[in-house]
Amino acid sequence: MKRWYIVIAILVLATITVFAMPSIAFAVPYSTETIGPEGSVVPTQTAYSPVGKIDIPSVSADKKASPEDMAIDESAGLVYVADSAAKYVAVLTLDGELRQVIGAGTLSTPSGVAIDNERLFVADSGNNKIYVYSKDGYELIREIGKPDNPLVGADTPFVPAKLTVDSRGNLYVVSTGCASGLMQLNLDGEFIGYVGANETQATFQSLLQNLFFSEEQKSTFLAAPRSPTNVAINDRGLIYTVTETASRNSVKKLNTLGNAIMSPAVNYPKTVAVTIDESENIYSVDSDGYIAVFDSYGDLLFRFGGEDIDERLGSLDTPVAIDVLSDGTLIALDKKYGMAVRYGRTEFADKVFEAVKYYKDGLYLEGERMWKDILQLNSSFIVSYKALARASMKRGDYETALQQFKLAEDKEGYSEAYWEIRNDWLQRNIAWIVSVILVIVAAVVVWKILNKKKPKLLQPVKNGVSKVTNSRVVRELLYTKNYFKSAPDAVYQTKYHSATSVWSAAALYVWFVILQLLNVLVTGYLFNNNSVYNSNALRIVLTSTAILFALVLCNYFVSTVTDGEGKLKYCFITFIYALAPYLILALPMFVISRFLTYNEQIIYDLMMIIVYGWSAVCVFRTIMELHDYTFWQAIKNIILTLFAFVMAILFVIVLRMLLTQFFGYFASLFREIFTHA
Amino acid sequence: MRKKLIFLLLCIVVACSVTLGVVFADDPAVNPDEEGGVAAEIYTLDVGGAKLSVNTQNLNMSVTKGGRTWYSGNRHVSESGEIDDGWEIDSFNGAMVTDGLTITYRNANSLNKIPRTAAITELADEPVRDFKKRDDGFDAKIRLAGNIGISFTLQVRFDGNVIKATIPDSSIVESSPDMRLEQISLFPYFDSSFNQTEGQIFIPDGSGALIDLSIRSNATKDYSQRIYGDDYGLTTPSARANQPKRATMPVIATMYPDGGTVVTVTGGAEYAKANASVSGIGQDPYNRANFTFIYREPYTRYYDDSGDPAKSSYELQADRNVFDAQVTYTLMDEGVNIADVAKVYRDMLDINQKDISTVGLRLQFLMAENKESMFGRQTVKMTTPEYVLNVAKEVSYYCDGLSVSLTGYQRNGLGGADPSVFPMAGKSSYRKLGEDLNNMDVPMSFAVDYVRLHDMASVSNSRLLQNISEQFVTLADTRAGSGVTFRLIKPSYTEQLLRSDVNKLSGFYAGIDAANIGAMLFSGYKSEVFSRSDLIADSVRLIGDVQLPVALSNPNDYMFGVIDSYIDTPIEYSSYLIETESVPFLQMVLGGSIPMYSEALNLDYTGQTLVLKLIDSNVYPSFILTDEDPIELYGTDSQCIFTSSFGVWNYKVRDTYEQVSNVLREVVGQQIVRRDKVADNVYVNTYSNGVKTVVNYSANPITYQGALIEAMSAAAVR
Incomplete structure (x- = not known):
């Protein structure tokens, strides 16, 4: 009887507090972002604007609601809100009118709510129970406590915080402090198993512990994986878990076996809740008040919201739940203000979602017009280029697809398009290619025949070549091939017969630096990890020069204290000559990379390994010969050189910091004296 | 018996005379005893059928006119301290809602420096030391208790419909070596209402906003905004995107079914703060709106340029802001409408009356930008003058109110803009463009910013503004994805640049679209010392002297007398939880006088709602356009312009203009x-x-x- 008084009192209070939602979009207090070129965050047209709010009725005149979770029954036009301050579940219409309260007098801390066609499930973390109510009449059907099953674990806590339910009535329960994952229960509350457990994240510290600690010691350091903090389910019954504070994969999509099969491409560690629409687009909200929208592949479409400082409608202070209606309207529940904010989709977002649906269904050509429209509204909308590239591929317009894949930064797609273009080019020009090869072969054969039969005929050419190669500069530069073949002999010649000079070495240092620039400019897109836009030539020149000289100096200083024989001059000369394989082969490799696709990646990678490996061997043998070291002495010298190099860098950093502090200290001291004098 | 009766009558007569003498005493000063305060009495004044009553001890005031009474403070507290509706109130809060003045002061030398805010009767037993009655109001000298040592005079004048309350700066005395005056709130509860009620409060947020008092608010904070924005000479600018709209008009209003009040700051607006609160926020069950005057501002003093809080101290501004604070209360009759409020405010302003004959359309063209490349910065050409002319010709077929604005015309594009913005790339082609557009009756203007300087631009440090901590003032471009920073320059350099450019512009048939002049209001402390009041005077004089057409971007109200058009007009409010409705108040004030253009619509084109808001606000559309695809702007400082090709926006420009024009042409001017x-x-x-x-x-x-x-x-x- 007492319960009815409470209900009536609440309903009376609600009639005062509820008001209708206006449909005019309110001013948007946030910017909307999407992923732009090179993974950057770029602004975009507003995708969602706040269109109203649903007030959760206050508990009393001076006590606001404290909503924890919500479930929306769109067909009935109802929202179920678990309110921990009021200790009941409020049933409201989508317009905010309070219809009913459930569990008043029974529930202690309702923190999670879920619905299926017939039932309402409430997770009560205060009573450590799940309450099941019928949706018609809201009668309590069942109370589910901790499952009596040895697999649950006697010490495992049962504190149901959030839950969801699938079409068969199986419950997936987030139990606070349970590291084994979600508890899967059947409708009778019987334990089925754990799903979606997180893995312990390996840290450098844990790796060291695993390496050096005994089993007994390790057992004291065993870190339990984080337990999921929220859960959602899509129309196909696939579960999505949320783990707040996870440094990666905060949101995970599980397959029917409970294994993670997908996570959004961008991780937002503060994610608190997630929901999925019928097209499997993912909507998440984080504790900073940001709402992120991903397509079903996990690509970020939009992110908006942000820290609520000014109390503006649309900003969220303490978001706890998010849901999406069939018309795309988002509803985010804010605990602090005791209200749910409604976000309406703009025309721009409507276009994006429609286009995404075509893309997901593989209807690339059908969606092409829409993606072009989207690009007109935001030329940096990278996802569009990806979709347009697929459409171009399907149309056989590989040239366009190539450009679009590049803009989309989809290297796999770029490789596919390039393979098609190259294949087509080869087919069209095979006759020319064979002819050119034949001409070259014929020229070589003719040269050899003439050289044998009529050597005088070629003598002028030979003399010309010989004149060039015998000049000192060219001769010294060409001496790199000797390092290529046998580094110790070449070092010997350098040390004792002046086969090379400081000037030729300096020229090679310059070439090395130029190669760093050419690496950015010439290397093919697929194999180039540097962006021309983000690279600065001066920075590259200064960095590579500084590194080279620091290494030479470090090596010299280390060798002087480890009985090395090399003088600074020879350290300077031989170090760069020892890089002969790189100096000679790098540019051809950069050029070759322009003609390769990912199908030939292994060839490229192998070649580069050979180039770097060969250079390393040459450097090693050069150090051995230059300083007259044994094998192990050389190893020691190299390790010490690298150590000295790192120390030198640290020294520069520390010196810079000290100088900044030094001058900053006196500047602030004087300013303080003058201020307070 | 007869003697007894006569004696009794005499006693009654004497008692009545004494009582009436106290109540209706006509002395210029009531108990002008310097050592003691003024004994409490109610002084009343009849002017033009209206009656002003004031409690001479706490300055609680009421005005009765036409059957309605306006109360300056609480009218519900009973003698037992209980409000009619049962709201328990202690004496401290009771004084806050009753007294005519609330003061904030603090001990500037104490370590914690916590300010104290209280009503005058809480700060002194008898705060009103000298109450002088006048035929048109009263003067009250307020002196707070000895250890506070702050005194000043409040002058109130009443003409039957308007109350003017003034605190002359010359009357303020701070006799204590420690205590410093920080803020004064004048009649903080004037025309307030208790609990939820019918009516609205107007606040000057963006274009204007209403708070419907009948709607329960989810807000937990009052509305409190500094008029004309923060002072970056004292406070650090926020780098947040989508910051709330600035309050550009010092006006608030209460509107009830039986009447209301328009409250405007008519003196010292640059140091005023507008406040509004509604029942349900905190413990205060009142709906109220008022102004607070800031005499000193706390700030963080940094001891080096790092901005490290560990090397800083919390200080109170040493010198008091010098201004005569004045608030004007205009009493409004039954049925008051927001347009009536706008009229009252408009009548107080100096507005440059322009002849508006057509519905306008403003096309802003980004000519070039500047991008970092591997081998240094390179200019990215986005639009040519010839293209601008072609677009103007095309648009002129359907629009007779077209105006063209150019930005990024400098040699290095917008991002590399030098502070001396002219010369520009291809000077002769711009001159020809100006001529050609002039022949088509299409006004052209150059967008300039003489206040904010791009971080990349080279300029002598002596020309940069330093704040009170002697740090250069840096501002982040708050548009998302921008990542650009600016520095503020000193007003003297602003003036030098503007005057120089105005001379250079002769023969271009062009005007100036200036950003931030008259919008960003700050004070200077290093080498060039000036106050917010000084900057207002300088800005008005500077723009007033310019003989070219000048458009200002979202300026404050003191510039309304010198501008030819208003650009980047807000058509929205900030959408605070306390607000319930956006209202085109700014447009009601300026509509028909100065043409107003929106912000560039294409960057947030939310569809038909946007078009309707333009019509509703009587604001003309504006777009930012380029010839080239804006993907070219990626990596530049303008990469936040993500859609701008005229080829793409051609249709929308026309459609938007035609929809707006079809309605607004009926109400032009x-x-x-x-x-x-x-x-x-x-x-x-x-x-x-x-x-x-x-x-x-x-x-x-x-x-x-x-x-x-x-x-x-x-x-x-x-």
């Missing part, structure tokens, strides 16, 4: 004299020529005075 909400999401603005614009934001068609207005559309009704 007219003022809004009334605004009504005739149904949910349907608004009617009545203009001075009698034409009404009906804007239907709803999803259903409506019929208004026989005219059918389709869903999400607008019409002019005669």
Whole structure:
């Protein structure tokens, strides 16, 4: 009887507090972002604007609601809100009118709510129970406590915080402090198993512990994986878990076996809740008040919201739940203000979602017009280029697809398009290619025949070549091939017969630096990890020069204290000559990379390994010969050189910091004296 | 017996005389005892049928006119300290809601430096030391208790309809070596109402906002905004995107079914703060709106340029802001409408009356930008003068109110803009463009910013503004994805640049679109010392001297007398939780006088709602355009311009203009004299020529005075 008084009192209070939602979009207090070129965050047209709010009725005149979770029954036009301050579940219409309260007098801390066609499930973390109510009449059907099953674990806590339910009535329960994952229960509350457990994240510290600690010691350091903090389910019954504070994969999509099969491409560690629409687009909200929208592949479409400082409608202070209606309207529940904010989709977002649906269904050509429209509204909308590239591929317009894949930064797609273009080019020009090869072969054969039969005929050419190669500069530069073949002999010649000079070495240092620039400019897109836009030539020149000289100096200083024989001059000369394989082969490799696709990646990678490996061997043998070291002495010298190099860098950093502090200290001291004098 | 009766009558007569003598004493000063305060009495004054009553001890005031009484403070507290509605109140809060003045002061030398805010009767037993009655009001000298040592005079003048309350700066005395005056709130509860009630409060947020008092608010904070924005000479600018709108007009209003009040700051607005609160926020059950004057501001003093809080101290501004604080209360009769409030405020302003004959359309063209490349910065050409001319020709076919604005015309594009903005790339081609556009009657202007300087631009440090901590003032471009920073320059350099450019512009047939002049208000402390008041005077003089057409971007109200057009006009409010409705108040004030153009619409084109808001606000559309695809802007400082090709926006430009023009051409040059909400999401603005614009934001068609207005559309009704 007492319960009815409470209900009536609440309903009376609600009639005062509820008001209708206006449909005019309110001013948007946030910017909307999407992923732009090179993974950057770029602004975009507003995708969602706040269109109203649903007030959760206050508990009393001076006590606001404290909503924890919500479930929306769109067909009935109802929202179920678990309110921990009021200790009941409020049933409201989508317009905010309070219809009913459930569990008043029974529930202690309702923190999670879920619905299926017939039932309402409430997770009560205060009573450590799940309450099941019928949706018609809201009668309590069942109370589910901790499952009596040895697999649950006697010490495992049962504190149901959030839950969801699938079409068969199986419950997936987030139990606070349970590291084994979600508890899967059947409708009778019987334990089925754990799903979606997180893995312990390996840290450098844990790796060291695993390496050096005994089993007994390790057992004291065993870190339990984080337990999921929220859960959602899509129309196909696939579960999505949320783990707040996870440094990666905060949101995970599980397959029917409970294994993670997908996570959004961008991780937002503060994610608190997630929901999925019928097209499997993912909507998440984080504790900073940001709402992120991903397509079903996990690509970020939009992110908006942000820290609520000014109390503006649309900003969220303490978001706890998010849901999406069939018309795309988002509803985010804010605990602090005791209200749910409604976000309406703009025309721009409507276009994006429609286009995404075509893309997901593989209807690339059908969606092409829409993606072009989207690009007109935001030329940096990278996802569009990806979709347009697929459409171009399907149309056989590989040239366009190539450009679009590049803009989309989809290297796999770029490789596919390039393979098609190259294949087509080869087919069209095979006759020319064979002819050119034949001409070259014929020229070589003719040269050899003439050289044998009529050597005088070629003598002028030979003399010309010989004149060039015998000049000192060219001769010294060409001496790199000797390092290529046998580094110790070449070092010997350098040390004792002046086969090379400081000037030729300096020229090679310059070439090395130029190669760093050419690496950015010439290397093919697929194999180039540097962006021309983000690279600065001066920075590259200064960095590579500084590194080279620091290494030479470090090596010299280390060798002087480890009985090395090399003088600074020879350290300077031989170090760069020892890089002969790189100096000679790098540019051809950069050029070759322009003609390769990912199908030939292994060839490229192998070649580069050979180039770097060969250079390393040459450097090693050069150090051995230059300083007259044994094998192990050389190893020691190299390790010490690298150590000295790192120390030198640290020294520069520390010196810079000290100088900044030094001058900053006196500047602030004087300013303080003058201020307070 | 007879003697006894006579004695009794004499006693009664004496008692009555004494009582009446106290109440109606006509002495210039009541108990002018310097050592003691003024004994409490109610002083009343009849002016033009209105009666002003004031409690001479706490300055609680009321005005009765035409059957309605305006109370300056609480009228509900009973002698037992209980409010009619049962709200328990202690003496401290009781004084806050009753007294005419609330003071904030602090001990500037104490370590914690916590300010104290209290009503005057809480700060002194008898705070009013000298109460002088006048035929048109009163003067009250307020002196706070000895250890506080702050005194000043409040002058109140009443003409039967308008109350002016003034605190002359010359009257303020701070005799204590420690205590410093920080803020004064004048009549903080004037025309307040108790608990939820019918009525509205107007606040100057963005274009203007209303708070419907009948709606329970989810807000937990009051509205409190500094008029004309923060002072970056004292406070660090925020780097947040989408910051709340600035309060550019020092006006608030209360509107109830039986009347209301328009409260305007008519002196010292640059040091005023507008406040509004509604019942349900915190413990205060009052709906109220008022102004607070800031005499000193706390700030963080940094001891080096790192901005490290560990090397800083919390300080109070040493010198008091010098100004005569004045608030004008205009009493409004029954049925007060927001348009009436706008009229009261408009009549107080100096507005440059322009002849508006057509519905305008402003196209801003980004000519070039500047991008970092591997081998240094390179200029990215986005639009040519020839292209601008071609677009102007095309648009002129359907628009007779076109104006063209150019930005990024400098040699290095917008991002590499030098502070001396002219010369520009291809000077002769711009001169020719100006000539050609002039021949087509299309005004051209160059967008300039003489206040904010791009971080990349080279300029002597002596020309940069330093704040009170002697740090250069840096501002982040708050548009998302921008990542650009600016520095503020000193007003003297601003003036030098503007005057120089105005000379250079002769022969270009061009005007100036200036950003931040008259909008960003700050004070200077290093080498060039000036106050916010000084900067206001300088800005008005500077722009007033310019003989070219000048448009200012979202300026403060003190510039309304010198501008030719208003650009980047806000058509929205900040959408604070406390607010319930956006209202085109700014447009009601300036409409028909100064043409107003929106911000560039293409960067946030939210569809038909946006078009309707333009019509509802009487604001003309504006777009930012380029010839090249804006993907070229990626990596530049303008990469936040993500859609701008005229080829893409051509149709939308035309469609938007035609929709706006079809309605607003009926009210060109007219003022809004009334605004009504005739149904949910349907608004009617009545203009001075009698034409009404009906804007239907709803999803259903409506019929208004026989005219059918389709869903999400607008019409002019005669």
